[in-house]
Amino acid sequence: MYDLTLYSQIVWTSLANSSYQVLFAVAFALVLKVLGIWNFTQPALMAISFYCMYAAIETFHMPPILAMSLALIVTVVFAYALERWAFATLRGRNSGPIAFFIFTIIVSQFVIYILTLIFTAEPRFLLGNMTWASHQMFGVFVTNWDLGAMSLTVALVFALYLFLTHTRYGQFMIAVADNAELAETYGISKSRCYLLTMVIAAFLINTSIFLLGSKIALYPELSLHMMLFAVAATIIGGIGHVFGAAFAAVAIVLIQQLSVLFVGSRWQPLLIFLILFVTIIFFPSGVRIRGAKS
Amino acid sequence: MTSRRKFLKSLAAFPPVVSSLSWAPFASEAFAAGEKEVFNYGVLLPLTGGAAPFGLDQVKAHMWAVDEINAAGGANGRKLHPIVLDSQAKPDVGVAGATRLASVDKVPMFVTAFSAVVAAVAPVANRNKVLALSAGANSPRIAKLGDYVYTTYPLADVDVTLLAKYAYQKIGARRAAAIFVNDESGIYGAEVFRDAFKKLGGEVGAFESYEPTATDYTGAVLKIRAANPQVVHLHGNASDTPIALGQMRQLGITVPVTTNTAGYNPELIKKIGTAADGLIIATLAPGPKDSPRVEKYVERWQKEEKRIPNNMPNTQYVHDAAYVVKALVEECDKDGKALTGENLRAALLKVHTFNLPLTDTVTIREDHTVTKPVYLIGVKDAKFVEMGRFE
Numbered sequence: 001m002y003d004l005t006l007y008s009q010i011v012w013t014s015l016a017n018s019s020y021q022v023l024f025a026v027a028f029a030l031v032l033k034v035l036g037i038w039n040f041t042q043p044a045l046m047a048i049s050f051y052c053m054y055a056a057i058e059t060f061h062m063p064p065i066l067a068m069s070l071a072l073i074v075t076v077v078f079a080y081a082l083e084r085w086a087f088a089t090l091r092g093r094n095s096g097p098i099a100f101f102i103f104t105i106i107v108s109q110f111v112i113y114i115l116t117l118i119f120t121a122e123p124r125f126l127l128g129n130m131t132w133a134s135h136q137m138f139g140v141f142v143t144n145w146d147l148g149a150m151s152l153t154v155a156l157v158f159a160l161y162l163f164l165t166h167t168r169y170g171q172f173m174i175a176v177a178d179n180a181e182l183a184e185t186y187g188i189s190k191s192r193c194y195l196l197t198m199v200i201a202a203f204l205i206n207t208s209i210f211l212l213g214s215k216i217a218l219y220p221e222l223s224l225h226m227m228l229f230a231v232a233a234t235i236i237g238g239i240g241h242v243f244g245a246a247f248a249a250v251a252i253v254l255i256q257q258l259s260v261l262f263v264g265s266r267w268q269p270l271l272i273f274l275i276l277f278v279t280i281i282f283f284p285s286g287v288r289i290r291g292a293k294s
Numbered sequence: 295m296t297s298r299r300k301f302l303k304s305l306a307a308f309p310p311v312v313s314s315l316s317w318a319p320f321a322s323e324a325f326a327a328g329e330k331e332v333f334n335y336g337v338l339l340p341l342t343g344g345a346a347p348f349g350l351d352q353v354k355a356h357m358w359a360v361d362e363i364n365a366a367g368g369a370n371g372r373k374l375h376p377i378v379l380d381s382q383a384k385p386d387v388g389v390a391g392a393t394r395l396a397s398v399d400k401v402p403m404f405v406t407a408f409s410a411v412v413a414a415v416a417p418v419a420n421r422n423k424v425l426a427l428s429a430g431a432n433s434p435r436i437a438k439l440g441d442y443v444y445t446t447y448p449l450a451d452v453d454v455t456l457l458a459k460y461a462y463q464k465i466g467a468r469r470a471a472a473i474f475v476n477d478e479s480g481i482y483g484a485e486v487f488r489d490a491f492k493k494l495g496g497e498v499g500a501f502e503s504y505e506p507t508a509t510d511y512t513g514a515v516l517k518i519r520a521a522n523p524q525v526v527h528l529h530g531n532a533s534d535t536p537i538a539l540g541q542m543r544q545l546g547i548t549v550p551v552t553t554n555t556a557g558y559n560p561e562l563i564k565k566i567g568t569a570a571d572g573l574i575i576a577t578l579a580p581g582p583k584d585s586p587r588v589e590k591y592v593e594r595w596q597k598e599e600k601r602i603p604n605n606m607p608n609t610q611y612v613h614d615a616a617y618v619v620k621a622l623v624e625e626c627d628k629d630g631k632a633l634t635g636e637n638l639r640a641a642l643l644k645v646h647t648f649n650l651p652l653t654d655t656v657t658i659r660e661d662h663t664v665t666k667p668v669y670l671i672g673v674k675d676a677k678f679v680e681m682g683r684f685e
Contacts, residue, residue, distance in 0.1 A: 006520050009545065013512040121343040121382070123533040130536070130565045134544050141546050216509050216537050219344060225507045253510070260513030261520075265502040266476055268513060 002261055005139035010257050016146035017215075018253035019153035022246045023208030024226065025233035026157060027201040029245035032234060034177045034197040038097070040104035041082055042230065043223035044111035045202055049075040049209045050218050051115050054124050064127065064210075072206045079202035082107070083195050108224065115220045123217035130215070149211045156207060157246055160200070164242075173197060177240070232272050236279045330368075332375040333623050333633060336395035336404025338388060338415065339612070344506075344533045345383035345408065347561070351603040352407065352430065352612035353378055358594070359616035359651075369623035374616060377401060385414030396422040402635040403622070405615045407447075407608065409433035410478040416443045423635040425622075425642065429615040430608040432554065433482040437662040442635060444642060446618055446656050447611050448666045450479075450486045450554070453576035456668040456684050457527065457552040458490035460574065465550055467524035471500040473514055473538065474529040483529035483554055491527075499523055506534065511541045519547050528553045532605055536562040536570075543569040550574055555607050563676050573673040574681070578666050579607035579653045581680045587651050607669075614650035621645055 024042070031039040052074045056067035086107070090099055132145040164170040175183040176193040184190055212218065230245075233252060237244030256271050337356060340349030356376065364373045377399050379391040388411035395401050396418055404419075406412055407430030416439035419426035428436055428445040432453070436445055461467045470491050474484035480503065488498045499521030502514040515538075518526055528551050530538050535556050542551065543566070550572045557575040582589040588610065595603050603609040625641035626633050647657045658664055670681035 002520050006516055010512060010516050013516075013545065014510075017510045017512060116342075120346055122346045123344050125561075125565055128564070129567055131540055131544065131567060131569045136546075141544060143544055212509065217533060222507060222509075226509070257510065257513035257516075260502070260517050265504065265514040265517065269505050269508075 006261075007258075008138070008140045010261070011254065012140050012142065013146065014253045014257040015250065016143075016150055017257075018250045019149035020208040020211040021226075021229055021233070021249040021253055022153050023156065023204045023211070024230045025237070025245040025249040026160065026242055027204040027208070028230040029234045029237065029239075029242045030160075030204075031197055031201050033240050033242055034173050035083075035087065035194050036177075037087060037100050038104070038231075039201070040101065040227065041107045041111075042201075042205065043227050044108040045075055045079060045205045046209050046223035046226070047112055047115050047220050048078055049202075049206045050124075050126070050213050050223075051119055051220075053210060053213060054119070054126055057126060058124075064214075068206065068210050071210075072203065075202040075206045076199050079198040080195060083198040087194065087198075088191060108227075112220045112224065119220065121219050121221065123219045125217045126210075126213035145211075145215060152207065152211070156204065157243070160204075161243065163200075169193075169196060229272065232276050236275065236283075238285055330371045332373045333369060333619070334375045334377060334399065334401050335619055336392075336399065336401045336406075337376045337378045338381045338391045338395065338404050338406040338411070339378070340383040340408065341378070341380040343380075343382035343384065345531070347604045348532055348608065349381070349383065349407075351605070351609050355591075355603065355609040355613035356405070356616055359613045363616055363620050369620040370627040372623055372627070374619060374623075376405075376616075381406065381408065381411045383408045383411060385410045388412075388415050389418060391415075392418040392424075392426070396424045402633055403427060403619070403638050405429050405612065405619070407431050407612060408479075409436065409482070412436055412443065412445075413439060413478060416440050419443055419635075423639075425635045425638045427615060427618060427642075429611045431479070433478050434486065435478075435482060439662075442639060444639075444658055444662055445664055446615060446648075446650075446653075446658065447608075448578050448664045448668075450483045451490075452664075452666065453554060453578055453668045454483050454486040454527075454529070455490040456670075457554075457574065457576045458487050458494065458496075460670065460684070461525040461527070461550070461552055462491060462494040462496050465525055467550075468496050469521070469523050470496055470498050470525050470527060471502075471518045471521045471523035472498060472527045472529065473500075473502050473504070473511075473518050473542075474527075475531055475534055475538075476503040476505050477531070479531070479554075480529045484527065487527040487529065487552075504534070504538065506531065508534075511538055512545070515542050515545050515547065518542070519545060523549060525549055526551045528557075530554075530556055532556040532559050532561075535559070536565045539573065540566040540569055548572070552576070555605055558606060558671060558678070559604050560602060561604070563673065563678070568676045570673045570676060575671045575673075575678075577607035577669045577671055579610040579669065580683070581669060581671070583680055584669070584683060585652070585654070591652055610652040614648075614653045614656075617650050618642075618648055618656075621648055 049071045052071035053067045056062040056070050132143040134141050134143040172188045173193045176190045180190045233245045233249040237248035256268055339352050340346050360374050381388040381391050392415035395404050403425035405427050409431040412428045412431040419442040420440035426443045430447050432450040434449045434451050472484040472487055474480035500518045502517050504511050504514050552574045555577045580588050582592045622638045622641045625645050626637050631637040649655050668684045672679045672681045
């Protein structure tokens with residue numbers, strides 16, 4: 001019924017659209033791996049990053065790249081402050097996972113509420129024109145956004161891989177993730193590693209929100225809706241496997257979009273829950289490809 | 295007392311703040327002048343949220359009409375006093391607003407819009423015998439929501455049926471597809487198009503939805519493309535229509551796209567430019583070329599806001615709703631009846647036909663429907679172009 005071009009188009013566009021989901025998922029999985037926290041403040045970071053860019057472009061007429069840089073500074077400062085004064089304090093009190101969970105949820109809701117008061121819940125477009133030049137390759141429409149988003153995502157994920165595996169601080173982070181107390185006996189500062197992790201996560205979030213915001217209109221609560229995706233990708237990719245979450249994000253987007261060819265599109269949002277149920281029950285350590293490393 | 299006056303004055307100095315709360319200053323002025331008691335009624339529209347750009351413009355248009363009416367002596371000497379509340383275009387928020395209007399403000403009627411909100415507030419209106427006047431919702435279900443829910447706005451079977459006819463007869467399409475937002479308005483609107491197009495002898499090859507919170511429409515859009523339609527009907531909300539249309543164009547769907555009045559939005563042109571070309575929008579109100587009063591209305595928008603209103607036809611209906619309120623109050627006063635929900639409802643059925651400044655004549659039928667001509671607007675070279683009036 002459907003020709004190869006159509007399948008190719010779905011695969012291509014889904015891969016492109018998975019770019020921002022990959023970055024969100026990697027940011028979430030990285031914080032979980034190193035800090036051991038289900039970081040539900042991520043929607044707050046996403047929303048702060050977006051509205052900084054939006055205000056810089058709309059109010060101060062900054063060029064997008066400058067707006068993105070400004071948003072990066074603000075998001076990094078917020079992420080740093082979260083770790084320095086909130087997570088560290090909770091950790092110092094030996095707070096359990098429930099305390100972290102409640103705290104992170106409250107922070108997100110609070111920030112989103114404030115941003116809704118300031119910017120209202122009206123969807124906002126980041127750029128003046130939301131269409132991108134497109135070209136046809138073997139019958140498949142390829143937009144400049146697709147190419148830019150995919151290149152940036154691959155470059156960032158690869159850079160993170162190199163950072164974690166080939167730099168001193170990256171290896172410190174892995175060591176802290178494996179056993180923070182043991183790492184400290186070797187002179188590694190776990191608090192510095194935690195701060196660095198939050199800064200890297202903020203950087204990934206800032207980039208991904210720019211990609212998303214340059215494609216669709218955003219409103220404060222959308223970041224909460226998107227959180228579920230990052231959680232699902234982290235669980236499916238295997239908790240503690242940062243790059244597993246990246247692959248899981250791509251797989252979920254592909255499955256969701258391809259599924260439309262076989263079932264009605266109204267069932268599409270349910271698929272993510274179905275995949276989560278199956279993973280949690282049958283693959284509690286995540287869906288792993290034998291021999292793969294994360 | 296002095297501080298209260300100061301507070302009211304400070305509110306009056308900031309019209310947007312006043313409009314988001316209530317149009318309070320009228321009340322004290324009217325009583326001070328010893329005029330007839332003001333007529334309080336509700337206006338329940340989105341002032342925040344995704345639909346706020348539309349709701350705020352609708353409220354502005356409504357307040358212009360109220361000002362005109364009050365400046366000309368009001369409704370039989372009574373000043374109209376709308377109490378404006380935020381519905382966010384969400385059913386739960388709408389119910390809270392309607393409950394407040396009925397129980398706290400004790401208004402006998404309120405004006406509202408948006409299909410999901412109208413459906414949700416209907417039980418509140420029926421239970422409290424408060425007349426709910428929808429001035430901008432098109433779900434066919436609205437005709438069956440109970441004794442106290444009426445509409446001045448034609449339901450989807452009017453404009454969407456016309457779009458199906460236009461696609462079949464004028465464009466000559468025999469294969470169509472529909473893509474719609476998965477909410478009250480989208481589902482019913484798309485179903486009306488599908489049924490009308492099929493009834494004419496056409497075939498609807500794909501019928502796909504997307505979630506209001508979707509960030510990616512790829513699968514649904516490509517399924518539409520695979521059906522190889524000669525025309526696509528897009529039934530979305532004002533905020534998602536530009537994105538859905540943009541993605542359709544970028545994924546190679548170049549055929550004409552018909553849509554409901556949500557497409558009549560300057561932001562759509564601004565954000566996707568010539569990708570909007572080929573869009574055919576059905577609206578239910580005359581344009582500036584059809585009516586000198588609408589021309590003046592547009593001039594006022596251009597002068598005061600430097601733009602045309604978002605979803606202009608809907609603002610015309612909400613504007614004219616103030617004149618319906620005026621007519622109902624005058625009818626009750628003429629008969630010496632108290633201004634209750636029951637009497638206002640009876641007056642509505644008695645007056646039946648209203649001559650309104652921006653939407654022409656409207657006849658409200660006992661079956662809770664309205665018949666009006668449909669105006670088609672096309673997009674060419676990234677500009678809205680009037681295509682004519684269709685009965």
